[in-house]
Amino acid sequence: MTELKTYEGGCHCGKVRYSVKLDLSQPVVSCNCSICSKTGTMLGFVPVENFTLRSGEKDLTDYQFNKKVIHHLFCSTCGVRSFGKGTTPDGRQMVAVNVRCLDGVDLESIKVMKVDGKSF
Numbered sequence: 630m631t632e633l634k635t636y637e638g639g640c641h642c643g644k645v646r647y648s649v650k651l652d653l654s655q656p657v658v659s660c661n662c663s664i665c666s667k668t669g670t671m672l673g674f675v676p677v678e679n680f681t682l683r684s685g686e687k688d689l690t691d692y693q694f695n696k697k698v699i700h701h702l703f704c705s706t707c708g709v710r711s712f713g714k715g716t717t718p719d720g721r722q723m724v725a726v727n728v729r730c731l732d733g734v735d736l737e738s739i740k741v742m743k744v745d746g747k748s749f
């Protein structure tokens with residue numbers, strides 16, 4: 630059973646805005662890799678068709694490192710990482726939404742799954 634709901638979210642200054650269909654009854658990912666440990670993102674992964682960027686395409690800066698398979702996007706004005714994009718090994722396009730950037734979500738109620746990204 631899923632509880633797919635539509636959430637609105639975005640960066641701090643408001644230039645980057647999106648809608649996303651996401652099931653927040655499922656745990657989100659907290660990762661200890663080199664970038665997540667610094668940025669503190671809590672990530673919910675959705676297929677790209679569940680994500681709609683409403684504004685801010687031109688305000689996003691793309692940061693890539695390591696194997697450069699993930700686009701770590703951030704707002705060039707306020708610096709907030711509200712989502713990222715990547716492709717799974719089997720070629721599916723995924724969006725990783727930072728659930729901290731969703732409107733009206735009680736972060737205390739969200740289950741967190743710790744992922745050992747540092748060891749990947």
Ligand SMILES: [Zn+2]
Pocket residue numbers: 640641642643644645704705706707708709
């Ligand atoms: Zn911004």
